[in-house]
Structure formats: C-alpha cells, structure tokens
Amino acid sequence: MTTSSQREMFATRTAFIMAAIGSAIGLGNIWRFPYVAYDSGGGAFLIPYLVALLTAGIPILFFDYALGHRSRSSAPMAFRAFTRAAEPIGWFQTGIAFVIGIYYAVIIGWAGMYMIFSVTQAWGDNAESFFIGEFLQQSGEFGLSGDFVPGVLIPLIIVWVVTLGVLLLGVQRGISRFNLIFIPLLVVMFLILVVRALFLPGAFAGLDAFFTPDFAALADPAVWVAAYGQIFFSLSIAFGIMITYASYLKRRTNLSGSGLVVAFSNSSFEVLAGIGVFAALGFMAQASGVAVDEVVASGVGLAFISFPTLISQMPGGALFGILFFGSLVFAGMTSLISIVQVPVQSVAEKLDISNRTSLLIVGGLMAVISCLTMPTVTGLNVLDVVDAFANNIGVVGSAVVSLIVVAWLLRKLPVLRDHINATSSFKLGPTWMICLSVITPLVLGYMLISQIITLIQDGYGGMPKSFTNVFGWGMIALLIVVAIVLTLIPWPKRALRHTEDAIAASDAATASLAEQDRSGAGPAASTPRPEQTRTEGGQTL
Numbered sequence: 053m054t055t056s057s058q059r060e061m062f063a064t065r066t067a068f069i070m071a072a073i074g075s076a077i078g079l080g081n082i083w084r085f086p087y088v089a090y091d092s093g094g095g096a097f098l099i100p101y102l103v104a105l106l107t108a109g110i111p112i113l114f115f116d117y118a119l120g121h122r123s124r125s126s127a128p129m130a131f132r133a134f135t136r137a138a139e140p141i142g143w144f145q146t147g148i149a150f151v152i153g154i155y156y157a158v159i160i161g162w163a164g165m166y167m168i169f170s171v172t173q174a175w176g177d178n179a180e181s182f183f184i185g186e187f188l189q190q191s192g193e194f195g196l197s198g199d200f201v202p203g204v205l206i207p208l209i210i211v212w213v214v215t216l217g218v219l220l221l222g223v224q225r226g227i228s229r230f231n232l233i234f235i236p237l238l239v240v241m242f243l244i245l246v247v248r249a250l251f252l253p254g255a256f257a258g259l260d261a262f263f264t265p266d267f268a269a270l271a272d273p274a275v276w277v278a279a280y281g282q283i284f285f286s287l288s289i290a291f292g293i294m295i296t297y298a299s300y301l302k303r304r305t306n307l308s309g310s311g312l313v314v315a316f317s318n319s320s321f322e323v324l325a326g327i328g329v330f331a332a333l334g335f336m337a338q339a340s341g342v343a344v345d346e347v348v349a350s351g352v353g354l355a356f357i358s359f360p361t362l363i364s365q366m367p368g369g370a371l372f373g374i375l376f377f378g379s380l381v382f383a384g385m386t387s388l389i390s391i392v393q394v395p396v397q398s399v400a401e402k403l404d405i406s407n408r409t410s411l412l413i414v415g416g417l418m419a420v421i422s423c424l425t426m427p428t429v430t431g432l433n434v435l436d437v438v439d440a441f442a443n444n445i446g447v448v449g450s451a452v453v454s455l456i457v458v459a460w461l462l463r464k465l466p467v468l469r470d471h472i473n474a475t476s477s478f479k480l481g482p483t484w485m486i487c488l489s490v491i492t493p494l495v496l497g498y499m500l501i502s503q504i505i506t507l508i509q510d511g512y513g514g515m516p517k518s519f520t521n522v523f524g525w526g527m528i529a530l531l532i533v534v535a536i537v538l539t540l541i542p543w544p545k546r547a548l549r550h551t552e553d554a555i556a557a558s559d560a561a562t563a564s565l566a567e568q569d570r571s572g573a574g575p576a577a578s579t580p581r582p583e584q585t586r587t588e589g590g591q592t593l
Contacts, residue, residue, distance in 0.1 A: 059124065059550075060223035060407070061300050067228040068301055069310050074231040074386030075288040075297070076318040077238070079159060079355075082383060085282055086326040087350030090262055092278045093269030100270065100279035101319075108495065109283040110315045111487040112451065114480065115458075116289055117307045118468035120298030124554035125547075126398040127292035128538070130299070131454070133551055134462050136539070141454050142398070143535035145292040148446040149394035151527060152291070153418050155435045156388050157215070158426035159352075161207035162187075163380035166356060170363055170373025179360035184432075191429040194519040204427035212419040215388055219396065219411050223300050227393065231386055238382040239321070245375040246324060249331035252366060258334020261344040262326055277502075280495045285443060287318055288387070290451035292394040299397075303557070308476035329354070332372075336362040355380060392418060404544035433515065434523055440512055441524040444503045446531065452496050459489040467559075474562040 062068040089097045119130040128142030165187070169175060175182035184190050189201045218226040249255060269275045288294060298307070330344075336358070337344045349358045359376055363369035392415055400410035425434055459465050465488060469480045512520045 059300070061302060062228055062297075063224050065301075065305060065310060067224070067232065068297065068305070069313050070231040070235050071227050071386075071390065072288075072294065072297055072310070072314045073317050074235050075293050075390035076286065076314055076387075077235070077321050078286070078288070078383050078387035079156075079380060080282075080286050081318065081322045082325045082329070082380060083351050083354045085286065085322040086262065086329040087348060087354065088278055088282050089326055090330070090348055092275040093266045094261070095263040095265035096267045096269055097275065097279065098323075100276045101282065104276075104279040104283040104495075105315060105319060107487045108280055108492045109287050109289070110311060111484050111492060112284075112289045112455075113287055113294060113311045113315055114308060114472055114484065115455075115468060115488060116294035117298040117311055118471050120295035121301055121305065121307060122468065122471045122555060122558045123551050124299050125551050126299065126401050127295045127394065128398050129401055129543070129547065129551050130295050132539075132543070133555055134458065134464055138457055138462070139539045140532075140535040141450060141457060142292070142295075143538045144446075144531055145290065145295075145450045145454075146395050146398045147531035147534055148291040148442055148450060149293065149391050150414075150418060151438060151442050151446070151531070153388060153391040153395075154422040155426055155438055156384065156391060157211045157419075157422050158204065158208050158431065158435065160211045160381055160384035160388060161204060161427075162356060163377045163384060164207045164211070165203065166360070167374055167377035167381060169360075170377060171370050173360070173364050173369065173373075175360045175364070177364075179364075180357045183356045183360075188432055189429050190432050193430050194433055194516050195430055196425060196434065197428040197430040199429045201427050201429065201431075204431070205423060208423055208427050209419075211385070211388070212415075212422065214385065215392055216411060216415045216419065218389055219393060219415060220408060222407070227389060230389060234382045234386055238379055238386070241375050241382070242321075242324065242328065242379045245372065245379065246328035246331070248368070248372055248375075249328050249335070252331065252335035254334040254336075254338030255331035256334065257338060258330040258332065258344055259327065261334065261348075262330035277495070277499055281499060282322075283319075284448070284451070284496070286322060287315065288390065290454065291447050292398070293390045296394050296397050297390065303561075304475050306476050307472045308478035308480065312478060332362055332366075333358070335366060339365045401547050402538065402541060402543065404547060433519070437512060437515065437520055437523045438527060441507075441520075441528055445500070445507075445524075445528055448496055448500045448503070449528075452493055452500055455488055455493045455496075459485075459493070465489060470562045470566070471558055474558075474565045 062071065089101070092100075119127075123130040123133045125133070126142070127145045128139050131142040132139035175187075187201075187203060191197065191199075218230045220226065221229075284290070301307075333347050334344055337347045340347065347358060355377075360373070363373040363376075366372060395414045395418070396407060396410045399405075399414050400407045403410070405413075425431060458468075465485050469484060473479045507520070507524070511517055512524060
C-alpha cells in the first residue's frame with residue numbers, strides 16, 4: 053500500500069545519489085552527446101553546454117526534487133498537491149515514462165546481443181546490412197506487423213524479466229542495490245574502454261576533431277538550443293523519474309547537494325564518453341583512409357553500425373566490443389528501471405494497491421506492449437517515430453507546461469525554494485527562480501514550437517504522414533486524454549491524507565527554519581524538538 057508508514061525509502065543519501073546517477077546516465081550519454089558536441093562547435097560547445105547545465109538542467113533537477121520530496125508522492129499527486137487542475141501534468145509525465153520504457157527496453161536487448169556478436173564479429177563485412185537486414189530483419193514497411201524476429205524478441209524478454217525482477221525487490225533491496233553494483237561497474241568498464249581507445253593509432257586525430265573549438269558556432273542560436281536539448285534529455289528530468297526518486301528520501305536530506313553531485317557526475321560521464329567515442333572514431337578514420345567527419349555518426353547508427361565496423365578493424369576488437377556494448381546494457385538497465393518505476397508508483401498510489409501489485413499490472417502491461425510492437429519486422433520505424441515525439445514533443449512540452457503552471461499561474465516557486473533551503477547545504481535564491489520562470493521556459497518553449505512547426509510542415513524522416521499521425525501525434529493526443537481521465541478518478545483518502553501530512557510537516561519545518569534565521573538562532577537550532585519529530589517508513593525524521 054501507499055501509506056506513509058509503509059512507503060519504502062532509500063536507506064542512505066548515497067543510495068539515492070547512485071540511483072539518480074543511474075537514471076541520468078543512459079544511452080544518450082554514450083551515443084548522443086559526442087555527436088552533438090562535435091556538430092555544434094567542438095570544444096566551444098562546452099560553453100553553451102555549461103550555461104545550459106547551470107540555467108536549465110540543475111534548476112529543473114532541483115524543481116523535480118522539491119516536488120517529490122515535499123509531497124512524498126508520485127508525479128500526479130505531487131502536482132495535485134498544488135491544485136487538482138495541475139494533476140494532469142503529472143499523469144502526462146507518467147505516460148511519457150510509460151511510452152519511453154516500452155521502446156527503451158528493446159535497444160538494451162540489441163546491445164546485449166551485440167555484446168555476444170562482438171566475440172565472433174558476426175556482422176561480417178557490412179555492419180549496416182547485418183543490423184537492418186539479418187539482425188532486425190526490417191521489411192521497410194510502415195505499421196504494426198505480426199511477424200516477430202526471435203533474435204530480438206528473446207533478449208527483449210530477458211531485459212523485461214530482469215527489470216521487473218529488480219523492481220519486485222523494492223526500492224532499497226532492488227533499485228538501490230542494483231545501482232550500487234552496476235554504476236561503479238559501468239564506470240570501470242567505460243574507463244577501460246576509453247584507455248584502450250586512446251592508445252589506438254589515429255586516436256588523437258579524433259580527439260582533435262572533437263575538442264578543436266569553433267567559436268564562430270557560438271553565434272548560431274541552433275548551437276545553444278542543441279546544448280539545452282542535450283542537457284535536458286540526459287538528466288532524466290520532466291517525466292516523473294526524479295520526482296518519484298526524491299519521494300523515497302528521508303525528510304532531512306541535502307537535496308541541492310545531492311542534485312549537484314548527480315548533475316556533474318552525469319556531465320562528466322558525457323565528456324568521458326566523447327573522449328572514448330572520438331578516440332575510437334579517429335582510429336576508424338585513419339584505418340579507412342578518410343577524414344574523421346566522414347565516420348562520425350549518432351544514435352543507433354553510431355552504436356550498431358559505426359562501432360561494429362570499428363571493432364572489425366581494430367586489434368583486440370572482441371574485448372572492445374564486449375566493453376562497449378556491455379556499457380550500453382548497464383547504462384540502459386539503470387535508466388529503464390527508473391523509467392518503469394514512475395508509472396508503477398503512480399498507479400499504486402492512485403488505486404491504493406501495493407507496489408508489487410502495481411508492478412505486475414503496469415510493468416506487465418509495458419512488457420507485453422513492448423514485446424508485441426518492438427521485436428517485429430516493422431519495429432524500427434515504430435521506435436523511431438515514438439522516440440522522436442515522446443522526447444521532442446512529450447518531455448519538452450511537459451516541462452514547459454509544468455514551469456508555466458507552477459511558476460506563473462500558481463506562483464509556487466518560493467514554496468519549493470524554501471523547501472530545498474530548509475535542509476540543503478547549497479541555498480537557492482532569486483537566480484534559481486529567474487532560471488525556471490524566465491530563461492528555461494523561453495528556451496524550451498522555442499525548442500517546442502520549432503519542433504512542432506517542423507513536424508507539421510516537413511513530417512518526420514520522410515515517413516508517411518498517416519504513420520506519424522498515428523504513432524507520433526496520435527500517441528501524444530492519447531496521453532493527454534488518458535491524463536485527464538486518470539485525473540477524474542478519485543484518490544484514496546489515505547493517499548490524500550499521507551500527502552497532506554507530508555506537506556504540513558514539510559511546511560512547518562520550513563517555517564521553523566525561517567523563524568530561526570530571522571531570530572539569528574543559527575544552524576544548531578534547526579534540529580527539531582522531540583515533540584516535532586515524526587516517524588515515516590520506520591525512519592526518524
């Protein structure tokens with residue numbers, strides 16, 4: 053159930069930080085950041101990237117933390133705590149996580165298979181033909197097919213079994229332990245991969261291409277938009293994950309300090325990924341006798357076409373392939389676990405059922421839909437469209453709407469600021485509020501409107517409009533309708549009471565701290581008196 057006495061919690065702040073880092077470090081860190089940086093000014097891109105991190109990434113991360121921690125609830129209830137009219141925002145974010153989880157799992161399955169393929173370099177002389185034709189067996193048709201590809205379906209089932217198994221163990225025994233083991237393992241594996249790549253012939257030519265600054269690019273607005281987009285998509289913000297994870301924290305937790313660790317760990321891993329990827333691409337360019345810009349790719353093309361080609365050309369390629377695709381599997385799994393937990397927790401609270409029951413219903417439904425749509429001869433096209441709309445329209449749109457509603461219509465940013473400041477080492481002030489109420493909505497609003505105009509005018513990827521209308525616009529419209537319908541379902545009384553109690557305790561502690569600050573009592577006075585101490589989830593607060 054979801055009462056305060058039964059709500060699971062992270063045992064330590066470190067457990068939360070590792071789980072949040074695990075969510076943030078995903079496939080995009082490895083296969084998206086290097087290309088975006090290279091294509092947006094090289095070394096000069098780090099300037100807008102850092103600006104975007106400080107003015108959008110970290111502020112929204114704190115925003116999500118405050119929402120979840122103050123309400124001790126999932127995304128829908130966290131928004132409803134302000135007003136019932138805001139609840140659909142939380143359900144829309146939950147729906148986006150539901151959709152992303154469905155296709156994210158199959159990419160992890162691909163990576164798992166390619167880790168095995170690396171041993172024998174099964175792709176042969178034509179990695180692209182092998183990936184599209186032999187492995188995925190894509191027909192090139194648009195729609196849903198009933199023709200399954202066993203080589204994709206089987207690893208996908210394994211991914212879902214592992215994911216649901218970890219979540220079945222709960223927050224501390226499942227999510228926390230999994231991340232405490234696999235995040236350090238991921239970092240060690242990737243460090244070995246980077247060191248190996250740096251000693252390849254041509255590696256420094258690749259690094260030169262990656263880091264050489266093109267300061268003229270900073271005058272291009274598209275470069276700044278790309279920086280905000282990269283930060284936004286890589287931190288797992290604005291679709292319920294960090295709200296959900298923060299709700300499992302103890303009452304007195306250093307939220308801002310934790311957020312800074314997560315944000316800079318994520319960015320550090322992205323830069324490390326850029327070094328490793330471009331060192332390897334430099335070798336590939338030299339071996340092929342071409343310039344680095346001729347072998348640069350992003351996303352699926354980089355991971356499953358360029359890198360297999362590279363692995364075939366390099367000495368010790370099998371080990372390199374195992375490390376690379378193993379890193380994709382670990383990074384993907386830690387992210388997928390956090391993604392699935394969002395709708396599981398939301399439905400558990402809304403229907404007043406246990407997390408395990410919700411996991412069987414919601415997680416099981418996600419697994420079934422994933423296995424019916426993704427490992428088919430048309431699955432790649434479906435994945436491509438759903439991914440583009442879920443991220444560029446869904447995630448960005450939910451962020452813009454949530455900031456406008458909370459900052460401008462409800463004017464609740466001061467409440468969230470005070471909540472974070474009540475327990476955190478790094479205090480938030482006017483700068484944080486300006487970022488969330490002005491800078492970030494303007495930049496993300498521009499991104500959203502530009503994407504909508506482009507998709508309406510030009511379509512997506514040359515695909516039939518009927519196809520993108522169903523799996524793109526139709527998916528977004530369906531999530532909006534479902535969000536509204538779920539909002540109309542009454543909340544259980546004890547879920548409402550739990551949130552009301554949590555907010556009352558939080559606001560009382562915040563008011564007490566403010567009074568101490570005004571009276572000059574000092575930090576020592578921030579410790580609650582015995583009669584103010586409450587117990588939640590077996591923890592003294």
